[in-house]
Amino acid sequence: MxxxxxxxxxxxxxxxxxxxxxxxxxxxxxxxxxxxxxxxxxxxxxxxxxxxxxxxxxxxxxxxxxxxxxxxxxxxxxxxxxxxxxxxxxxxxxxxxxxxxxxxxxxxxxxxxxxxxxxxxxxxxxxxxxxxxxxxxxxxxxxxxxxxxxxxxxxxxxxxxxxxxxxxxxxxxxxxxxxxxxxxxxxxxxxxxxxKNSDSVNIYKTINNKHKCYIEGPDYHVVINDWTFETNEEYEKITHLIITHNNYDYFVNINNFSNAKLIMDNDITTKNSYFPNELNQQFKREKALSIGNSVYIKYNGEQLTVVAISNNGDFFTIVD
Incomplete structure (x- = not known):
């Protein structure tokens, strides 16, 4: 006491x-x-x-x-x-x-x-x-x-x-x-x-790696630091792939996410090595990006931090 x-x-x-x-x-x-x-x-x-x-x-x-x-x-x-x-x-x-x-x-x-x-x-x-x-x-x-x-x-x-x-x-x-x-x-x-104002999303986590997550949103599907799917169609529907740490395990599967925006460090790239200039300049300037009303990405000068929120009270964070 x-x-x-x-x-x-x-x-x-x-x-x-x-x-x-x-x-x-x-x-x-x-x-x-x-x-x-x-x-x-x-x-x-x-x-x-x-x-x-x-x-x-x-x-x-x-x-x-x-x-x-x-x-x-x-x-x-x-x-x-x-x-x-x-x-x-x-x-x-x-x-x-x-x-x-x-x-x-x-x-x-x-x-x-x-x-x-x-x-x-x-x-x-x-x-x-x-x-x-x-x-x-x-x-x-x-x-x-x-x-x-x-x-x-x-x-x-x-x-x-x-x-x-x-x-x-x-x-x-x-x-x-x-x-x-x-x-x-x-x-x-x-x-x-x-x-209250977050999107209705499903947040899937794994007990094996606290840095991996899959977020199923209303019109976006986000993977954080890799996720394993059974079919190519599941990989192709991923809209965003966020890599927060320089880790081999997060890169070995990267080519399967053929349609995803790749967000890592302070760059954003799309299929065939395109860098959306306006989006990249905004990210470099503001060091922040949001996906819908539930996924928030910050670049702190060393690595990305991610906060994901669902309107059902579930959440996922990487803030190391």
Whole structure:
């Protein structure tokens, strides 16, 4: 059982049309004589952090045993220097160790608010609380996506993660606002954001390879990283073949997809080595492509990421 205390309520405010002020939330989790600080504020509120630690929990900065940063933006890392470097935890192995010691969940999602966002789920004996970093800016961003979409690296993926992380918790501590209770209305809105307007598609996966998928849509058929069919006709009806990783196994069958647009790296090619110039230029410029209302492709400079969503609540992702 954890004691969860929001030491500092983060905020975002527009001072003028060309200026925004922001400071991140700071949260303390206490469990089994361990004191974990999640984020540490901006470079100008160190005294506020120290005062809040003492007035709310009678603790000093030296009592902190572990520090975890949600993401490396200045409004969440500004007071790192107050704490001993040895207390900072950043690796998967360190997260696993803290999970076991403190009986909490320390998770990581990629390509959402930042390239890598860390979150924590903790139980206080009655309720589960998501300490979200900037995966959630504040409660208002559930009702108005403009609060967060403009800063997202991958909007469909962040929509999905916001729903998945919120559906089994009672409270959320967001990156820039006070703690709020998660209601059924919140959960419905988060579900609808990602699933409601998606196409009715069938998503087929394989237990042997998490990177392979076949998506059967209303007027498109998409294969991700190879799929085996029994007949030539089944191969010929594939409209898109997406290859996300440079892997031999994903190329050995490639010539069977005779009618598919081939999407890999930052190029799109069609049958007989044609490169649709306008489509390619758009992809290179925007580094994003969608197929219908269910398949979303992003190029992050190294490889492709894919998020596939069905309006029945099923999904598939490759965001490595």
């Amino acid at each position: 954890s004691i969860i205390t929001q030491l500092i309520e983060g905020y975002v405010s527009e001072e003028h049309s060309d200026t925004t002020r922001a400071s991140g939330s700071v949260t303390l989790i206490e469990n089994d004589k361990k004191c974990l600080l999640f984020d540490c504020g901006d470079p100008w509120n160190g005294e506020q952090l120290k005062e809040s630690l003492y007035t709310k929990r009678l603790l000093k900065t030296t009592d902190i045993t572990n520090v975890i940063i949600s993401h490396w933006h200045i409004d969440h890392t500004g007071n790192l220097g107050i704490f001993d470097k040895k207390k900072l935890r950043t690796s998967a192995e360190e997260f696993d160790e803290i999970e076991k010691m403190m009986n909490i969940k320390v998770g990581v999602v990629k390509d959402c608010h930042s390239s890598k966002d860390v979150y924590i789920i903790a139980f206080d004996g009655k309720h589960y609380t998501l300490i979200a970093g900037d995966l959630f800016e504040n409660e208002n961003d559930i009702w108005d996506m403009n609060y967060w979409c403009c800063q997202s690296k991958n909007i469909p993926h962040q929509k999905l993660q916001r729903y998945l992380l919120s559906k089994n918790v009672s409270y959320i501590i967001p990156g820039h606002g006070p703690t709020f209770e998660v209601t059924d209305e919140h959960k419905k809105k988060l579900y609808d954001d990602i699933f």
